[in-house]
Amino acid sequence: MSYWREGNPVKDIETENGLPQRFTWQGRVHTVSAIANVWRIDDAWWQQRVWQDRFKLTTTTGLLVILSHDLLSDEWLLIRVYD
Amino acid sequence: MNKDKKQRLEEAIVAIRREYGEEVLRPLGDSGAESAVPHLSTGFATLDRALGIGGLPKGHLTQLSGIPTSGAMTLACKVLAQATGEAVVCIDLSRTFDVDYAARCGVATDNLLLIQPPTLDHALETLTALVDTAAAVVLVMDTVEGKRRVNTPALKRLMAALHRSRCALLLVERAGTPLLSEKAAVRLHFQRERWLRQRQDVNGYRTQVRILKNQWGRSDQSVRLVIGFSTVVQGDGA
Amino acid sequence: MIVCLVLPYFATTLARQERSVPQAVPLILRSGEKVAATCESAAVREVVFGMTIQQAKWLCPEAQVIPINLQTIRQRTEEVLHSLSRFTHLIETERIAAKTKTRAAPFPDARQSAVFYVDLERLAREETMPLAQHMGVTVRQETAFEGACGVATTKFPAYAAASETRTGHVRVIEKGEEWAFLAALPITLLPMKAETRRRLLLLGIETLGAFASLPVAAAAAQCGKEGILLHQLARGIDPRRVIPATLQVVERVTRAFELPLSDGQIVGAILRSVSAELSARLQASGCMGKTLHLHLMLEGGDSVQQKTTLRQSVSSSRYLTEALLRLLARLSISSGVCGLVVTLADLVPFSGQQLELFPDQPKPRERLHKRLSSLLTRPDAPPCFWITTQDRAARRIEQRYGLERVLP
Numbered sequence: 001m002s003y004w005r006e007g008n009p010v011k012d013i014e015t016e017n018g019l020p021q022r023f024t025w026q027g028r029v030h031t032v033s034a035i036a037n038v039w040r041i042d043d044a045w046w047q048q049r050v051w052q053d054r055f056k057l058t059t060t061t062g063l064l065v066i067l068s069h070d071l072l073s074d075e076w077l078l079i080r081v082y083d
Numbered sequence: 084m085n086k087d088k089k090q091r092l093e094e095a096i097v098a099i100r101r102e103y104g105e106e107v108l109r110p111l112g113d114s115g116a117e118s119a120v121p122h123l124s125t126g127f128a129t130l131d132r133a134l135g136i137g138g139l140p141k142g143h144l145t146q147l148s149g150i151p152t153s154g155a156m157t158l159a160c161k162v163l164a165q166a167t168g169e170a171v172v173c174i175d176l177s178r179t180f181d182v183d184y185a186a187r188c189g190v191a192t193d194n195l196l197l198i199q200p201p202t203l204d205h206a207l208e209t210l211t212a213l214v215d216t217a218a219a220v221v222l223v224m225d226t227v228e229g230k231r232r233v234n235t236p237a238l239k240r241l242m243a244a245l246h247r248s249r250c251a252l253l254l255v256e257r258a259g260t261p262l263l264s265e266k267a268a269v270r271l272h273f274q275r276e277r278w279l280r281q282r283q284d285v286n287g288y289r290t291q292v293r294i295l296k297n298q299w300g301r302s303d304q305s306v307r308l309v310i311g312f313s314t315v316v317q318g319d320g321a
Numbered sequence: 322m323i324v325c326l327v328l329p330y331f332a333t334t335l336a337r338q339e340r341s342v343p344q345a346v347p348l349i350l351r352s353g354e355k356v357a358a359t360c361e362s363a364a365v366r367e368v369v370f371g372m373t374i375q376q377a378k379w380l381c382p383e384a385q386v387i388p389i390n391l392q393t394i395r396q397r398t399e400e401v402l403h404s405l406s407r408f409t410h411l412i413e414t415e416r417i418a419a420k421t422k423t424r425a426a427p428f429p430d431a432r433q434s435a436v437f438y439v440d441l442e443r444l445a446r447e448e449t450m451p452l453a454q455h456m457g458v459t460v461r462q463e464t465a466f467e468g469a470c471g472v473a474t475t476k477f478p479a480y481a482a483a484s485e486t487r488t489g490h491v492r493v494i495e496k497g498e499e500w501a502f503l504a505a506l507p508i509t510l511l512p513m514k515a516e517t518r519r520r521l522l523l524l525g526i527e528t529l530g531a532f533a534s535l536p537v538a539a540a541a542a543q544c545g546k547e548g549i550l551l552h553q554l555a556r557g558i559d560p561r562r563v564i565p566a567t568l569q570v571v572e573r574v575t576r577a578f579e580l581p582l583s584d585g586q587i588v589g590a591i592l593r594s595v596s597a598e599l600s601a602r603l604q605a606s607g608c609m610g611k612t613l614h615l616h617l618m619l620e621g622g623d624s625v626q627q628k629t630t631l632r633q634s635v636s637s638s639r640y641l642t643e644a645l646l647r648l649l650a651r652l653s654i655s656s657g658v659c660g661l662v663v664t665l666a667d668l669v670p671f672s673g674q675q676l677e678l679f680p681d682q683p684k685p686r687e688r689l690h691k692r693l694s695s696l697l698t699r700p701d702a703p704p705c706f707w708i709t710t711q712d713r714a715a716r717r718i719e720q721r722y723g724l725e726r727v728l729p
Binding site: 129182213280282 | 644696718722
């Protein structure tokens with residue numbers, strides 16, 4: 001299990017209806033094979049709002065990961081790789 | 084064991100034998116069934132059996148390899164969890180150690196020290212200083228580190244300290260580093276076979292572990308392990 | 322989903338393998354002068370458990386009669402458990418007693434089967450079917466026993482499905498279809514006393530459907546207390562959970578609570594009393610154990626569990642309590658606790674009194690810290706951290722644990 005507290009940037013994200021389809025991470029293109037779970041985080045807004053969609057998904061490269069989509073900054077980050 | 088303790092132990096043994104007879108005290112592991120090689124269980128009974136000695140050896144290096152999401156890190160965490168009541172160390176070169184997941188695998192986080200050295204050389208040096216105080220150490224390397232050259236004298240010093248200790252050293256890496264692989268007494272390779280789903284969600288996977296090398300038993304065997312997240316991970320990411 | 326693996330005529334199949342008795346020769350196992358188990362062909366000739374060997378010989382003269390060996394039966398059941406344990410540890414099977422009892426057959430079901438229940442928890446139905454097949458194949462390859470599998474959401478329908486399926490096959494009962502499937506099956510599938518069975522057959526109740534259509538009160542009146550459970554089972558409702566078996570000799574303490582407990586401290590206090598009981602039993606039997614397993618049943622049918630392998634075998638109540646409390650702390654408990662099972666396995670005989678020889682030994686963390694302090698004074702010292710727990714149940718991963726920098 002690998003985990004990035006601040007998130008690890010992913011690039012060239014392609015989405016369809018808001019769902020990630022393909023992304024580049026650590027120099028490699030990963031195609032989403034299935035989205036296993038989606039949940040939204042919206043809390044602590046009295047300090048600083050955290051508003052994110054999180055996607056637990058499998059890729060054709062064999063990974064099971066959690067991607068986070070920051071809905072305020074429209075930034076995509078990888079936060080966990082299951083191992 | 085220092086001299087004082089040793090003397091106290093011997094005195095206690097003599098006193099007990101005088102009181103209760105010669106047979107009451109036997110060295111541990113003397114019962115026959117116990118394996119002769121000091122080891123830590125992997126937490127997976129099938130793998131423990133396949134390994135022959137009942138787990139992963141103490142005082143030696145074990146290499147766990149496989150791409151991410153194949154189970155190498157889960158196994159490392161399970162081994163850390165077996166060292167109850169003792170200190171364990173994780174040397175996290177990639178700075179991605181997942182404390183939450185480790186805790187859910189049963190690792191006692193109170194006794195877990197996390198070290199994030201900048202380079203592999205630093206890691207080897209730190210390890211050499213610490214192996215005899217910890218029950219188990221996991222060294223996590225990512226691909227980039229693996230490509231770097233290993234400092235041979237530093238590695239030799241580490242192996243010497245390790246063999247004197249009772250510490251199980253586990254190396255988790257994505258691509259094998261030849262010099263380290265050569266030093267490993269046990270080498271396991273992980274390959275995920277299939278996802279286990281609960282409706283749409285993935286709540287685990289089945290993985291195949293191949294025993295590539297085993298100093299004490301048969302190699303070229305493989306066992307299947309089921310890694311279930313529903314029991315170890317809940318809430319975010321479940 | 323629950324998979325039930327049924328291995329019919331287990332005792333005689335095993336004896337046949339061990340003694341190389343040809344398939345054509347009927348086989349009867351005896352305990353003293355009474356029949357303890359039979360093969361299928363002897364059963365067809367109405368040789369039953371408890372009958373004298375003389376009677377059995379009269380019914381089935383060509384049968385070979387050999388003494389039953391419970392020790393081997395027990396070992397071979399463990400082998401099957403071992404094979405199944407690669408799928409999950411949630412496996413239940415009847416424990417084989419060390420001595421044959423005069424009243425109870427070692428395998429009481431209609432086909433004298435060894436029955437194994439495997440709880441795959443929330444595994445999806447489409448995953449369960451191939452896994453069940455795989456289990457059957459694994460058991461056959463590793464133990465040479467061939468059985469049938471039934472799959473359902475609860476135990477009894479899974480058992481009925483396995484019993485009604487050809488050897489080497491898997492049968493799945495869909496959720497909601499249990500009752501329709503069970504209705505036409507014989508009541509002999511129910512786990513009941515011989516007396517109850519006789520009584521029901523006398524009343525002309527032969528199928529589960531007929532039994533299920535009786536009012537509960539009538540079932541209770543005819544069969545006593547067990548009637549209520551039997552009636553539920555016949556209707557396809559099975560409240561029984563899979564109680565995991567352990568592979569070796571174990572000590573187990575079970576507690577059930579009338580009202581679910583939501584206070585962790587009370588659960589902790591109960592664990593102390595469980596430790597005391599466990600310790601007393603261990604002292605009485607002169608044993609120590611190494612693997613400790615804590616299983617909590619929660620409201621709403623869920624359950625959570627944790628296990629640990631202790632560094633040394635123990636029997637003292639204090640060590641057991643400490644280990645159990647550590648296990649409890651690791652569990653995330655989402656609802657009230659209705660019951661708990663504590664199991665201590667890997668039992669070994671005492672190898673002497675357990676002594677605290679080094680009571681003043683520093684704690685592991687302090688030892689490590691001491692060693693670190695010399696390392697940390699160097700200018701290029703790597704960053705080291707202890708883990709702090711913030712809120713282990715927090716919804717966001719990043720809020721659960723923190724890192725505390727170790728300073729020289």
